[in-house]
Amino acid sequence: MARTMMERRQLVRITQDQLDQVIERHEMFRNARAGGARAVLSHFDLSGLSLAGRDLAHADFTATALSAADLAGTVLDCATLYACDLRQADLTGASLVKADLRGASLRGADLTGANLFDADLQDGSLASKQKDGGTVVLAIEKRPSDLQWANLSNANLTNARLSGAVALHTDFSDAVMRGARLIRANLRNATLNGAILEGADLSGADARGASLRGAVLTGATMTLTELAGADLSGALTDRPAGKPLDTLPRPLADLLKQHALWVGSAGQEGMPLDLSGIDVRGAGSLSRQCLTRMVACGAIFYGVDLSGAQIQVGQLQDADLRGADLSAADLRGINLRNAKLNNADLRGANLDFLQIDETRAVPSDLSGIRMRYADLTGARLTRAKLVGADLSFADLSQADLRGADLGRAILTGAKLDRTQLAGAMLEGSTGLPPGVA
Template sequence: MGDNRPHHRITQEQLDAVVKRHEMFRNARMGGARAILTNFDLTGLDLGGRDLAHADLTGSVLRRANLAGANLDCCTLFAADIREANLTGASLVKADLRGASLRGADLTGANLVSADLRDGSLAERASDGSLRIVVVESDASPADMQGARLANANLSQAKLSGAVAMHTDFTDAVMRGTKLVRANLRNATLDGAILEGADMSGADVRGASLKGAVLTGAVLVLTELGGADMDGALTDKPAGRPLADLPRPLEEMVKLHADWVGSAGQAGMALDLKGYDLRGATCLSHACLTRLHAPGAILYGVDLSAAQMQVGNLAGADLRGANLAGCDLRGINLTDAQLGNADLSGANLGYLRIDDTRIVRAELAGARLRYARLTGARLVKVNFAGADLSFANLSQADLKGADMTGARLAGARLRREQLAEVEGLKLP
């Protein structure tokens, strides 16, 4: 860290005793005491899964420590040395990380909601070529930065004003309401990042990649965006054809579609929403949308709960964060659709039987379902070939006969017996 503060070295056994008393304190049990570990040397020690919320670790050395899954909410880590530590899945809600060094630390999937990361610098590409994020002390030079991984981290409401985040990878990070005033994000990767309501006033985002990022409600006053790749980014402007271009009010068209479905095409009219930006639509929940034609539609964050969408065509649609809980999606086409963080809990994505020899199965080949909720969903015979189900919650989902050829399941929540029921996966 480059300072002369004395650090008190303790053993794993001594640390376990301190943490045990802290956990007793957290549970209001007799004999408990808050952990005060200021200026302690905890290099390489194991705190994985432990509860250290509200502990004071000011100035402590946690290099190469295991903090995976630890609860560090409201923890004081001011000026702490956390280089090369394992913080995967850790919770750091409202943690004070001002001036802390996170070089080489792994924060994959960490929760940093409302964390304070000011007064440091986030940056640079590591020597192995990977994109990482760092908080470095003021005398560090960009040449020797060894950053921390922050893939898919939640940085909502975090304070990053003035931070230097050049070449940093924020892919798919959730950054709702994040303070990025005057932040240096040159050449950063923000693909798919959720930046709703983020304050990027005066930020330097030149050369950054914002492909598919969500910038609705973001403050972009004096933001420098020269050379930034905004392909597929969602802003406050319609990303497709606006609702105002519909020939009739959407609610009326939904009713006419229900008549069309109920009369087998003899009355009403089919609903064609191809390429429309449907953000803000409020009449689709519980609606009859069977055979809906909406490839490429923007349905980001839309409430579609309990809708009937059998055999619908939503190929390539943007359904990130959408509510599809309890939907009837049998035989639907969601090829290459974006479903990150969508709620599909209890949805039926099984197949429809046409006759004794033919079925129509749900098509999700190439779909992106990172962090999607599929708890209790019926996924019988679904085609997930090449789909990205990383960190998706598949607990209690019925996966019998599903095709997972080439699918990505890193961090997904499911049981081994579920995997044994699917096709295309080789179990170790």
């Protein structure tokens, strides 16, 4: 058994130049080039060094010191970071898909926007040989993964394993944690506002004092979960939030037909559709429906299929459309002020202004909207109002932003280039691409 255990030894310190040489050879290895070699940096002291933006997938960092290291944007997919010291490290935007982080210390680390899909952050054990008189004995040290005070806001923790992890005061705001295993995790006073915990297992977790405002807990297992003092205001569970569908005056299918008749007859027949405050999640697909001029202020459309729907000049202020499918939808002139569309699919959606006549046009109002990680590939946003919008990590590839007002908008990590912003209003906006004033 002793031969299979890791022997604790003093860490080896190397310079930045030496580290760069190891990384270069690893990248050659990853590209199947001659002279390449997998990076094996187990038990090294790399604290404070830079590995930012490099490809270190499948590298071995077992029990390595990376405290205060710069790992922003680094690819660490399938890397071994077992019992690693990553305290205060910068891992913003890093990719840690299927990484082994068992027993690692991420205390105070910044993992904003990091991808930890299927990563293993459960507890781990280290064994070292110690002398007791003249006898050599094994000392086994059990280490829970330490995420205290870490920032994992906007991180992708889908299917991640965090059972037994210590995450006191950790920030998981707007993190995607679908199917995550948090069995017996210590989440006391953690911030999980807006986190998507759909299908997560929190059995036996300690979430006392945690903030779960607006979190999505549909399908979550919460057997023996401690929630004393937790803030669950606005959280979505399997129970209807707001007003259920059965409070509508007629079945929704009938109301949709009446609304389509009202739109087609310019208000002469049928009746307008008002879904304000209604939880629409149980309505099924609304794909390609005629919802022009629909009023749905504060309605909940979480995960609803609205692909190809016509919602021109719709009033959806404060609505929850997180994870909704709005691809190819006609949203011209829509009002989405302060709505939530994190992780929504808006590929090819039309959010242009709506021309009423020769002199009147209604721009789409997306002021204060939250669209983190939304997919806006090929979307049209001509003259749209995006004042104060949060577009962090959104995909705006090929989106048309001519004349858009992006004043005070947050574009950190957004996928777009500076040519797309030509003619847009950018006063006070942050996270702009390089070269954009």
